[in-house]
Amino acid sequence: MRYESLSCHREERVMIIKLHNNGTCYADPAQVANELNEICGTIYPDPEIQVVIISLDQAEPPTDMDLGQTVLSLDPGSDNPLSWAVPVSKLEIPVIMSINGYALGQALELALACDIRFASFASTFGLPHIHNDMIPWDGGIQRLSRLIGKSNAMEMILTGQTINGEEALRMGMINQLIDDKELLPKIMKMAQKMAQKGPVALKYTKEVVQKGLELTLDQGLSLEADLYFLLHTSSDRTEGIKAFQEKRKARFKGQ
């Protein structure tokens, strides 16, 4: 498939997806949704990809934002075909979001569906739906309030006001602020380092953290132990421990 709203390439075991824009607006939301769905569908079964980076580079504030009036016709029981967050949230491997510039509306909702978020100092964040008599619909309300707490989330959603990088960092919406020229190189370095770790361990870690937060602590601890012992059957764990004992680099096979 040829992608138009995004481009992607691999650097070793890391896949980078760059979202395109037209200067003043994000690409056509339906097309982005379609293409993200497609690319995530190819990443999911690919054993060679260990980490995904999604890069948003939006220097100008979007002037023509489709805040999703079309979703009103959605069947609440089915997956939203316009969603950017759903296909990304289904990936088992770590997903890092790189934000340079404006992450507003659905773009921020996409970022919230990733595991780790980094942004440049000049970035701006917001869920402006209320200005159009709408509410966020791509997981933004649920994920934002869980991430930065009820009070901060309420303020952003009810006022529709944007916040800057410093505020986003303080609230815990993003993990780190990085100089814009250094942003992607630094994230790539981290992703490459991550891709050297045990591939099954990375996936299980993500799974047990995400599922665990939906469980009681006791249930979460049980899940952790079960996945830990399941890993006892993997050759990667044996390799990881032997490599440490023999003071050499581990060679993981992802099994």
Place this chain on the structure above:
Amino acid sequence: MSAFETLIYEKKDHIAYVTINRPKAMNAYNIQMRDDLYQILSAIKDDPDVYVVVFKGAGEKAFCAGADLSEFLTAPSPVAARKIRWQRDVWGLFLSIPQPIIAALHGYVLGSGIEIALCCDIRIASKNAKFGLPEVALGMIPAAGGTQTLPRTVGKSKALEMLLTDEWIDGDEAFRIGLVNHVVSDDKLYDYATTMAKKIASHNPVALKIAKQAVVRGMDVRLTEGLYLEKGLATHLSTINKQQPKT
């Protein structure tokens, strides 16, 4: 009064001090320590004379640098290992201790070390502390509750960053993300922890246990159930207080 190979247990003025004591091995957690810890925690849980607990590490290098990997790959089978894990559920016991627990953290606080710290209620770190979870680098995941306790302490995003990257953070960064309550200079660590323990121990021990219980259990249920629990526990406490007037 200590008869343990890997831990020192002391008690003074209603404060229990548990010192992880394998300084030559950077206080690495091993099977012997699991058994010692199980015994000590069981004793603390049932001791009405202990109002508050302080955990610390012996030596200058580490609070606890992780699990002792020389003992790994020795388990007979995953099935047997899982059975042993639940036979003596030391982490479940740790998280069920009714008294407040303070961790005084210095040097390496890695793997099992950070997980022990996360089983405590209040964490104080020295500036030189280094926190990290290196499990994924070894092809495994944490197994002392870290995947559950860390996100509940610092949030999903920061937790995943630490768990997935194996990048270590220092005391100041740990304070910024809410992993520790206070960060102090290296030489002030034990004074700070002891002062706080004394302050806590000056309060009604039953009220302390009930306050801890209300927070810990309340975090695990929906708000309406948490409010109900809080009301019930407060009523219970005031009944006890009426029966035993302040001396």
